[in-house]
Amino acid sequence: MAANAPARAVGIEPGLRLTDAKATLPDLLCEEIDRAADLKALTALAAWMVRFSPLVALDGEDGLMMETTGCDHLFGGEAALVSGMSDRLVQAGHGHRIAMGGTPGAAHALARATGPGEHPVLPSGREAEGLAHLPMATLRLSPEALILLRRFGLTRIGQLYDIDRKALTRRFRSRQAGDAVCLRLDQALGRRAEPFAPLRPPPEHVEYLPCPEPLTSSEGISDGLQQLTERLCSALAVQGLGAQGFMFSAFRSDGATSAVTVNAARPVRTPAHILRLFREKISRIDAGFGIDLLMLEASRTGSMASGSRPLSGDLAGTGFDAQAVSGLADRITARLGEGSVMLTVRHARRPPDKAERQVAYAGQVPEVEAAPILGPRPVRMLNRPEQVSVMAQVPDGPPLQFIWRRRLRKVLRADGPERIAPEWWTYLPPAPGERGRLPRTRDYYRIEDSDGRRYWVFREGLYGDDRGMDPEWFVQGLFA
Amino acid sequence: MDFANLKAKGLVRTAMAPPAVRAEFPFGLGEPGLHEIAESAYGDRAAATGFLLAAIGQGVCGAWVWVRQTSIVLDTGEVPEAALPGLSSRLRLTVQARTAQAGLWAAEEAVVSGAANLVIAEVEQSDFTSSRRLTLASTRHGVPVVLVLPYSCEGATAAASRWRLASRPSAPNRHDPHAPGHPRWRAVIERCRAVPSATGQAFDLEWNDETLSLSVVSGLAAGPAAPPAATDANRFRLRAG
Numbered sequence: 001m002a003a004n005a006p007a008r009a010v011g012i013e014p015g016l017r018l019t020d021a022k023a024t025l026p027d028l029l030c031e032e033i034d035r036a037a038d039l040k041a042l043t044a045l046a047a048w049m050v051r052f053s054p055l056v057a058l059d060g061e062d063g064l065m066m067e068t069t070g071c072d073h074l075f076g077g078e079a080a081l082v083s084g085m086s087d088r089l090v091q092a093g094h095g096h097r098i099a100m101g102g103t104p105g106a107a108h109a110l111a112r113a114t115g116p117g118e119h120p121v122l123p124s125g126r127e128a129e130g131l132a133h134l135p136m137a138t139l140r141l142s143p144e145a146l147i148l149l150r151r152f153g154l155t156r157i158g159q160l161y162d163i164d165r166k167a168l169t170r171r172f173r174s175r176q177a178g179d180a181v182c183l184r185l186d187q188a189l190g191r192r193a194e195p196f197a198p199l200r201p202p203p204e205h206v207e208y209l210p211c212p213e214p215l216t217s218s219e220g221i222s223d224g225l226q227q228l229t230e231r232l233c234s235a236l237a238v239q240g241l242g243a244q245g246f247m248f249s250a251f252r253s254d255g256a257t258s259a260v261t262v263n264a265a266r267p268v269r270t271p272a273h274i275l276r277l278f279r280e281k282i283s284r285i286d287a288g289f290g291i292d293l294l295m296l297e298a299s300r301t302g303s304m305a306s307g308s309r310p311l312s313g314d315l316a317g318t319g320f321d322a323q324a325v326s327g328l329a330d331r332i333t334a335r336l337g338e339g340s341v342m343l344t345v346r347h348a349r350r351p352p353d354k355a356e357r358q359v360a361y362a363g364q365v366p367e368v369e370a371a372p373i374l375g376p377r378p379v380r381m382l383n384r385p386e387q388v389s390v391m392a393q394v395p396d397g398p399p400l401q402f403i404w405r406r407r408l409r410k411v412l413r414a415d416g417p418e419r420i421a422p423e424w425w426t427y428l429p430p431a432p433g434e435r436g437r438l439p440r441t442r443d444y445y446r447i448e449d450s451d452g453r454r455y456w457v458f459r460e461g462l463y464g465d466d467r468g469m470d471p472e473w474f475v476q477g478l479f480a
Numbered sequence: 481m482d483f484a485n486l487k488a489k490g491l492v493r494t495a496m497a498p499p500a501v502r503a504e505f506p507f508g509l510g511e512p513g514l515h516e517i518a519e520s521a522y523g524d525r526a527a528a529t530g531f532l533l534a535a536i537g538q539g540v541c542g543a544w545v546w547v548r549q550t551s552i553v554l555d556t557g558e559v560p561e562a563a564l565p566g567l568s569s570r571l572r573l574t575v576q577a578r579t580a581q582a583g584l585w586a587a588e589e590a591v592v593s594g595a596a597n598l599v600i601a602e603v604e605q606s607d608f609t610s611s612r613r614l615t616l617a618s619t620r621h622g623v624p625v626v627l628v629l630p631y632s633c634e635g636a637t638a639a640a641s642r643w644r645l646a647s648r649p650s651a652p653n654r655h656d657p658h659a660p661g662h663p664r665w666r667a668v669i670e671r672c673r674a675v676p677s678a679t680g681q682a683f684d685l686e687w688n689d690e691t692l693s694l695s696v697v698s699g700l701a702a703g704p705a706a707p708p709a710a711t712d713a714n715r716f717r718l719r720a721g
Contacts, residue, residue: 336582
């Protein structure tokens, strides 16, 4: 059971049974713990805290850890950063404890030990004296280890400093448990490094726009986005870079964030193009009671193709203007959704339905290679072969009649077969004594029915090939 | 301001002769302007696609934008790269649109972007307004646009022409009388803005994929092939190999 501050004031402590708590206070309000919703809310808060530092990580079930190295001077020093953060959280209505330390362990311990309204800042290098009087429970130890240490009379972190490590470790049931205590102590004191895993990788380029008055209108947001885009693009231009991913975040004063992302097929840094992509999505930004900070991040940066562009697509070596084409693909993708612009590439597979593959267009230029010489190929290929029931068939020949899509079709002329052997290496041989699916040969026929429509059908398997049931017939495509 | 922008605004374009629509067979198909190719019955989409590729696809290099509505892809599948003319300097982007409106928007966007050399859109329906928009964009930017429509499309259109395509029994195969030969289609020009007198004219066409020629066959020769003798059960002669 968890308890909030008013409950604790009347003596209901976390860990108490619900019936005991109800006995203490009959009209107690209680709610089932919803860890998933807690995690969601904490993650949303973490996204909002990005306004202070890009490196934010979750710390347990109820904490956030931020790496603020290099960010404090933007807010006027470490103390000002912490108190500013605290003020912001109070405004947004979040109860919190906040502390700053030189190591993650020290910050964790201080934040757990501090009272509301205090913002201790422990300078780096003075962890030993700062943590000495803090309770052992703040050191991120397992409950068993805490009980054992309490039995020894060790309740303050400082009491651990002078104890012989070997003697301490030997008291624990296992070596790992003892080592864990030493590890946490060393991490808090900065003697051992502790990895930091932020929720999001830090952006490569980022621009901020604080708003003196909270923004509520969509015009204001668009203007802010335009300013940010121009600044970001000139910053990218200085380094000769372009970016493929852009994320625009709006931080609301009530502690919520909304963000939209756009992607480009190849690195870009033209403000007009980026703004055009954002235009489709910017209405999804929810201004709520006002936005007080706008942020634009660029990711997946890469060097831009420099040099003169062709005057027109026909004059380019490839026959088309790759930059204009990828710009078009970006605009269509921004409106119709990811993966709506595809490119067909050849795929070295034998079954004709797998010989080509659709990949999302990412600015690539298809390589020019001579197509393998094949038999006649239909003008339309069905997404997957559709099974047909064949009325009259002759072994080793095309069907005389078949039903496809509920209509009987009489075959007048046929041509074939084009035999395509299976890809035996894609099948696992069945275990001895079992009957698994075995690769079967396909015989493709080009047939024409009495209506003058032409089909590409195949028979999967041969009669008497001893690989399962009778062969089955499929329609693969339609000839012109 | 770069060239693509100027081109996108319609301020510059590649110099070309004034569009003089010829009053003969293709009636401007494949030239800047909007043309529609429709199925004449359900199942003629392959014929419509084949006619489209035969009539205009052979010489167009550069970037093609092929917009398809998802329902059409699910019903009649894709046009594979293997069926397209084997030009070395061609890039075909396929765009998948959920609705006809989104598909028409993508087609118009491709036309005005100045990046595409040919725009093909397969959508379930199109109305007068969107066809008018596409016509204006297409003539202004000099990019041919073709709409491939289902058999159910009727009614007003602003397109320069609307063709209706049906499959015909294929030409006799010189090497094997039992095998299908060169594909044949019946193309009826339903609407023709430039040559109103041509409306309703029907063409029996034969496509030769070896010489890449689309020829008009006479009505007599285009009749159904003589039915083969049905007496022998094993009438399909297998080709060696």
